[in-house]
Each structure stands twice: as C-alpha cells, then as structure tokens.
Amino acid sequence: MPAGVAAGHPATTEVGLRVLAAGGSAADAAVAAMLAGCAAESVLTGLAGGGFATYFDASTGEVTCLDFFCSVPGLGSTTPAAPMVPIKISFGGVPQRYEIGASSVGVPGIPAGAGEIHRRWGRLPWQRIVAPAQNLARSGVLLPGAHARTLVSLAPAMLPGLGAAVYAPDGRLLEGGELLHHPGLDTTFGILAEEGPAAFYTGRIGAAMVSEVAAGGGVLSPLDLSSYRVMQAPVSSASFGPCRVLARADLNETIRTIAALPPLFSPLDLASALLAYGSQRLGDTTNISVVDSAGNACVITMTLGIGAGVWLPGLGVHLNSMLGEGELIRPGTLPGERMASCMCPAVVLDPAGALVMAIGSAGATRIRTAIIQTLTNVLVHGDDMTTAIRRPRFHPVSVDGSRLVHLEPGCDPSHFTGFKVQHWDRLDHYFGGVSAVGLAGAAGDPRRGGVGRTL
Template identity: 30%
Template sequence: MHNKGVAAAGHEQTAKAAAFILAEGGNAFDAVIAAHLAACVVEPVLSSLAGGGFLLARTATGDNTLYDFFVQTPQFKRAVAETDFFPISADFGTVQQEFHIGVGSIATPGTVKGLFEVHRELGSLPMTVLAQPAIELARAGVAMNAFQAYIFDIVKTIYLKYPETQKIFTSKVRPGCLLQQGEMLYQPELADCLEVLAKEGDAFFYRGEIAGAVTRLCAERGGHLDSKDFEQYRLVKRTPLSIAYREANVLTNPAPSSGGTLIAFALQLLQSFDLSGYRYGSAPYLDLLANVQDMTNKARIDAYLNENSPHPAEHVLDPEVLETYRSQIKTAAMCSRGTTQISVIDGRGNIASLTTSNGEGCGLFIPGTGIMLNNMLGEEDLNPKGFHHWPTDQRMTSMMAPSIVTLPDKRQIALGSGGSNRLRTAILQVLLNVIDFKMPLDQAVTSPRLHHEGGLLSVEGGFADDAIAQLLKNHPNYQVWPGLNLFFGGTHSVSRSADGFFGIGDPRRGGVAMEVS
C-alpha cells in the first residue's frame, strides 16, 4: 500500500531510498532504516555500519521513544604504548581541526544493533527489501557529487593512509587524490556484506564473522576491542527529554548524551527573554545568542569537571544551576564529524529523526566487508577528560540530538544535525527561528548561524554588515566565514501540518528533501 510522506537527508540517493520505501508502503521507520543503509554507501565519510547513533521515534499512536545505539567504550584497555593511535589534521579551509585515528581509536559499534532492533519493533517491510537500494548503489556505483568530494578533500589524510581504503576511494584521474566530483564510487565488498547482513540479521555482525574480523584486527594491530565487546553490546531505550518552550514542545535526546540536554539548557535560559523585542539578525539578538552559547558551553565544561556524577550533563538543568548561568547572561547580553541526519514523516503519523556518526573513520575497513570502522576514541569532543582516560564499558557521551517539535498550530517538525559541537547550536537556532521568529522551515534552516565556543565566535556569512560590525565589538576573538558552510551543521528537516508535508535538506551539507504524494 502506497504511503505518503516526506524525507530529508544529506544526499539525493539517501532521500531517494526513503522515498522508495514509502512508495512501497513502508512506514517512516522502514524508510529511515533504508535511508541510513544507503547513506553508508553514498556518504562514506559521514555514515558507516560500524558507527553509532540515535533514533527518536514517535509512532502514529503517540508513543515517543529514544533508541540509543551509540558506541560503547571497550571493556579492556590496552596500554597506551601498545596502541595504534595517532593524530591527523582535517582542513576546513578556514580552520584546521585535529583528529586521532588508527585501530586504537575504535569503540564498539552500535549502528547495526540499532537498525535491526528498531526494525523488529517498528518496521513493517522485510530487511531484505530495505537494504535493496543500498546494495544496488554499492554494486552499480554512485557518482561523487560536489559535497561528498569536498568532504573527502577535508579528511583525505585518513582515506589515503591505508592501501585497503586507497583502493576504493582513490581518484582514477588524479593520482594521490581521493575521488573527484563526477567519478564513480564502486563498493562491491560492501554490497556483498549488506546482502548477507540483511538475510542473516545482526547476529552476523555481533556474534559471527564480522565481530571475529574486528577482534583479530584489534589484537594484531593495537586496538582494544574483543569478542565480549560485541556479544554484550545492547541497545538502550530511553524516555526522550521533553522541553516546553514558549507554546511549543520539543522532544530530544536525554542524558547520558549531552547535546539534547544542552539544547534544553539554552532554551531554558532564553525563556526569560522576550525575543519578540528583538529583530532577527540584529546585533542585540546575535549578542544575546552568542552569550547564551558561551554560558551553555561553560555549563558543559563545569559539569564535566564534576567527578561525582556519572552523567554530568543532566545536572545542568537543575533550577539553581540554570539561575547561576542565567544571571551571568542577563548582565552580559544586555550590555550589548562526520555526522549525518535523516528525518522522515509518513502519512500515518509516524515520525523518525535519526542522527548517526562514524567520527571521521579510523582509516581501516573491517577486513573483507567494505565497512569503515569508527574513530570515536579519537574524537576530542567525545573525550572531554583527554584521550585514553575513558572509563571502560560505558556509553560514550554525544552531542547528537535528534529532535521532534510540536508547535501550537499542531505542526510537527523532525530535525537534527551533524557537526560535532556545532550541531547543538545549529538545532537551537533552527528552533528559535521557527518558534520565536515564526520563519517557514526552509528559511529557518537556510538562515545564517553563529557558534560561540572556547572564547571564539564563529559567524556565518549572510548577516547584515552593520549588525556584524556591532557584534564583533563585544567579541574581539572571532572568525567570519564567507558564506554558508558545513562547519555550522546540517539540519535536514521535515514537517507535517494540515496543509501537507514539507522538507528541506540543509544546503551546508548537500541536503535533499523528497516528498511522496
């Protein structure tokens, strides 16, 4: 039975896979699974079956569940001197960012467990059907688009490091470079692996050949994982964090992940400000937003310095903590990595918001599979106490915050973002644009953003020159970007209202939206 709906994602083929499944009668959860499998083929830097993520699911009957299948730290920690773990530099053009890769950077993957358990609970079509678009893309090949070629160029050091990955991703026309725009990416091993996985299920990954291949790789080349890490990995179902902001309700990712909690913190700080008194893009509004972001980041750092809390982020929402930071903002304001998002809503009322990450990838495939392993233990953002200081056998914290918003007019929006620490400020600004400034969703997503962290104010091109000049007087440490940039996230978003469906792929990250009518 044909199912209406809309999907937004970071690649045309990812969105097409979701639209195909909706047209085949699948629901939003079938569609988001198929889309993610396709993303693992066509967005190789941003998506992998050896990463982790979160799905915020709202069923047609109104049940809300956060499926946490993010990566887990290993149960065994190898001595640092025995670990294959080293830095590389990613070049964003305007800024450089250091990442760490190697076998010692791999955490226990959760994506496969997550997709299969969500499928068992919420799916309606066979997994073999859901995997078909991805299998065909991997086998027949996909032309590199401009955005994926750009991403490759940023992290080329990782993908040129090892012969196995060079073989798949090296350009045929420019030796020593990765695939260029228009060149075909063929992944036959990944196609074969997806075919077997779809038929045999997640046990093939966690108790079969794939787990065995990873544990051998780690034992031989300086990694931490062994068979117990795979056998004992579990998906966790959580109650979403619910925030009342103005007259809207926001559902997002709860603790132990910190992104959703910090978005909630920022919204709670802003509750006491009447934003109707501010003009969008004006210097006073941008200054307020920068200061809210600064306080949110301070709250995050202060929370992680509290050694007594296993999940420090959740305590930032305590009323007395909020008031401490809010009082500082009033004074300050008035004086003036690979992550991808897939959002789907279907005609039955099911909503799926999925955010996943592979970090940037550790540089190595799981042998014989074409699946790039994650480098989450090498992500500075995910290791706030420093590398090699992670506690064993624990869910890693994450900024990922798949979200669902219900507005006073009953319109529902599914959104989330990639972009490391920037994703929470990207989501926050889209929420403020929709709720406070009443922008249509496409304008809310494409309007310029700013990000304040570590004393540096990053400002995206597009704001009025006079507003920026005034803003920068209060923030002398700044970086102004020439236009929209993937640095500021990728909030692929969809909505459903009485007027029908709408979707917008964030142009910063090659976003595409497709409606099935």
C-alpha cells in the same frame, strides 16, 4: 503533515521515499535510508559507526529515544592498546587534532540500532529494508560536491589502507559528480540482509573486525561485540514558544540551552546561551528525518567519527575512530560503557501533542546551533523549511577567554556586541547539516549536499 524524507544525500532521500511509497512506516524508511547512507555518505558515516534515534508515535503521542552509539572496548582485555596515530585536519580553516588507527576503534552500534528501530516500529520485511543499500553499494553513487569538499579535509583519515582505492582510485581525490564505489560493501549488506545485525556482533563480520583491530594493536574483542546492546535514553523537553522540543540530553545540552532562552530572544541572547554550555569539538555526522502518512516520525543521527583508516578486507567497511575523539570519553568511563555525543535528533510537538517537525543535524558542537537557528526560522519567522535551513548561520566560540562569533554571509555583525567576528565567504560544512520534515515542508542542508522531499 506531509509525509517526506530529508537526508544528507539525494540517494539516501530517494531510498527513504521509495520505502514510504511502498507502504513502509517512518521507521522502515528511516532505517532503509540510514543503511543507504552508509553506502552513499561514507565520507560522513558508515556501518561500523554509532548514533541515536528519536521516534514519535502519532497514535499514542509517545516519544522514544534510542542510544546505539559506540561503546568503549576492552572487556576482558589484559593487553594495553597500541598508541593511536595522531593526525591534523582542518574544517574551513579551523584546525583540529584527531587520532586514528586500530586503537581508536570503538564498539559499533549502527547495525544493532537499525535492527532495533525496525523491530520496534517497522512493518516491511528486513530484507526489503536492506536491499536498496545493497543495490547502491553494488552500483556506486555520485559524490556530491559538498561531500567532495569534506573529503579534502578528511583525507588524512580516509586514505590510509584500502581507503585510497575508494576515495582516490586514480591517485587523486574524487571530485563532485564522480562515482563513489566501495568494493565488497554489497557483500556486507548481503550478509546483513541474510543474518541480521547479529552478523556484526557474533557473526563473520564481527570476527573480521576483531581480527583487523587486533592486527593493528587495538583491544576490540568478541566479548565487547557480544555484550553490546541498544539502550533507551531518557527523553528531555523544553518549551519553544507554544511548542515543545523533545530529545535526548546530549553532551552540549541542546534541550537545556533552549530552556534557558528568554521568551523573546535576540541573536546575541542565543549566542550567549550557546557559550554557556558545551565544547568546541568538530567532527563528522549525518542526519535523516522521516515522517510517514500516519504522522509518525523517526529522526536518526549517526557518525563514523572521521574513520580509523582501518578497513575490513573484501567487505568495504571502514571502521570508526570514536576513541580518537578523547573528550567524548567522560572521566571514569569503563569498557562496555557508552561514549558521550553531541548528537540530538529531535521532534517538535504543538500544545495538543501533534507533530510539528522532525529535525536533526550533523556538525558536532554546531548541531545545537544549527537546530536552534532552524527552529527559530520556522517557528518564529514563519519560514518554509527550505528557506529556514538555507538562511545564514552564526556560531559562537570561546577562544583563550575571548568571545568569537563565526558568521556566514548575510549575518549582521552588529547583533553581536562584545564578540570578535570571523566572517566566512560562503555557506559552509562547518555550520552543520540540518535535515527536517514538518508542516513547513521537507529540506536538507545545502552545506552538506542534503536533500528533502515529500510524497
């Protein structure tokens, strides 16, 4: 099993590799890359977001899933939140309605999640893990072309408030290859290194969040922040040929979908199984997959929603918009309780319990589509990881009772009897963003500027 890192930005991957080379564990490298991604991949994620992690311990064979997703605020609040601000955005011509503003901000989980992963499985000092992200925040990073194309879609959420100075510093949106810099974000990482994740929950960054959200009519309170805890989620598994796929039970039921597939399935079988569960929500995420030299694996998927358009002055932090994705709040969810998510960081084990692959994807409801097709390409067709992730994908949806399948160039429409067909002219962000490391190598998804490398 090669040691390696796959992530959604070259700088994120490089940070993880350097930590591995310095003797860090898979958890050390994944957390360092996770924090680096909050500087390098801020079109997709940020420190005020949330996510999930799956960790494989090679010495025991144990798989652990951690939930550090956003919680619903409002503990102890008696003041109704001001209305959220509706916006319309489009991914690849597919329109979606979102809501942003201070009232869309959920309780963030990324700082607590980073701290908990490091506490459980890290071995390098915390300050060593945070330092690379602080350096990236200080210098800025080059914006990949794939992220620049995403920025065009997300501009209505990214440009309000201080966002215009970050993403359109000369009055126009940044383009691929230009410098992305968040003034003040290095200060935030410095506080995080010095005070630990508590700075976001009972410290000065948390106080700044409460103040900004309150000024905009939101209900995030000190009690919401101080009550936040990382949770351990049950691990689900399903057979995929002779292997097992292990992950949390997500909103789109990835593991259940895999379990429902016949032993030898066609693209039509898979499309039909994908339509049996879940919704068609878009959204924005990023993923990091790491395997260390001992065979331990850590996979982290995280998101900011699309961003609330609310920033912390002088700290370079864009707050999440998770409450603006209403279907992620299940009926009966109370303040302090977790929102739902389609994120599904996973590991694949062979019949002896040894690691075959660490894999995850961005892409909301296309996450499981991208993961299952990549698994098929590697485990059934024998692809190396780069080829498997680059292969064209399809994604089925149900529209007004009709079955429609979106096809990237190279997908054969004759496989999808009974489906209307929507042809795409390119490999696109819409079809997710896989990053994976395993026996087949390491690779990130070109659809989202991803890179994978081994030591």
